[in-house]
Amino acid sequence: MMSPDTMDAVFQALASTTRRAMLDIVRNEPGCSVGAVAGRFDVSRIAVMRHLSVLEEAGLIISDKRGRTRHLYMNAVPIQMIHDRWTSEYSALWSGRMLDIKYLAEQRRAQEGDGAETDDIAHKKGEPG
Amino acid sequence: MMSPDTMDAVFQALASTTRRAMLDIVRNEPGCSVGAVAGRFDVSRIAVMRHLSVLEEAGLIISDKRGRTRHLYMNAVPIQMIHDRWTSEYSALWSGRMLDIKYLAEQRRAQEGDGAETDDIAHKKGEPG
DNA sequence: ACCTCATGTAATGAGTTCATTACATATTAG
DNA sequence: CTAATATGTAATGAACTCATTACATGAGGT
Structure with a gap:
């Protein structure tokens, strides 16, 4: 992956x-x-x-x-990988529909298969002012 | 385009x-x-x-x-456009083959449909040394 | 050996990206 | 009006990109 x-x-x-x-x-x-x-x-x-x-x-x-x-x-491998990932992730978009798409965030799949850290839902910091 | x-x-x-x-x-x-x-x-x-x-x-x-x-x-439009362009351009790669592919450079198509300048086959400069 | 060719490395500089803090504007709620 | 909220702008600085010229390495030809 x-x-x-x-x-x-x-x-x-x-x-x-x-x-x-x-x-x-x-x-x-x-x-x-x-x-x-x-x-x-x-x-x-x-x-x-x-x-x-x-x-x-x-x-x-x-x-x-x-x-x-x-x-x-x-x-061609990296292009194929991106294509595969994006066609699964944005499958509804590729076909031009845009219905209710199952959310499969890149981070979530990275977590399962890759051991990589997620950026999403991080600890918020807050502004100084 | x-x-x-x-x-x-x-x-x-x-x-x-x-x-x-x-x-x-x-x-x-x-x-x-x-x-x-x-x-x-x-x-x-x-x-x-x-x-x-x-x-x-x-x-x-x-x-x-x-x-x-x-x-x-x-x-989704820009993603669709990239997908369309790339699947036609790299169609043999998507399917995982890699045979003799007809060359259809992005620049050539931009020339036909877009009026954009090409970078390819530019006037060479040559090194000083 | 010597010269050329093909590639690679080093040092440099202009311009862009990416993050920050401090301040500004504009809309809604009381 | 006053205050909180939501977004936007300005100024700044570290790090990266992208181009350059000058020099170095290493293979091949004569």
Whole structure:
């Protein structure tokens, strides 16, 4: 099961048009090099490398270095996990209905399967004024 | 059609466990107040308000102020749009296959239907060294 | 060995996010 | 009117993102 932090990382990685474009390239040219990707963008090679790192840390890209060249591959697993989780959680929304939906909070499922802490129903603090 | 920037905003808004938890609450308690949401989290009311603003700017929440109370509602449209776009774009991935997929870059479709600029195949700059 | 190529690391700086406290506005109840 | 309630704004600061240039490493070709 995917931890909330991992989910944060995946959404964060996808929250950039540039990074989504990079993911498209890697998906369409499996095994392509860092330089090949960098050659398509109007930013420095280092900036591209950092974007690719973000994608790789989110698990959306897997890389494999042979000789002096790093080969990049897309990994569909995190996207599938998000899709699965969200289709179950927002199933009524996907189909466009919006009826009475059973509440299955991400936190509750994380509690059952993941051992992760919940943010919901936390101890309130109160304002000073 | 959804612009790349809007898509960035939606993913960015979802890239936070706290904000996803807030969206869950609003979905399950349609018309709830800002204070009702704030009462469930261990951060200041102002921090909660800003999170809700992020969600609202991404179009994931719609609000409606009656008297001194702002009522919050979830808007499923951006999630549906992302789902539709991604299931067509990554359709082979959703089903778990991963065969030869026709390349339909987000940028290309944005060009056709949206008038938005593409980042892909941009003019390269080259490093100084 | 020497040079080039492909990638990676370090230091830096502008801009954004995310949290805080203090104060302001506006609506309802008495 | 006065007071409590609900939300909103302003100013601030720590931490992170995103881009840069300069330099370092390590593999391959001649």
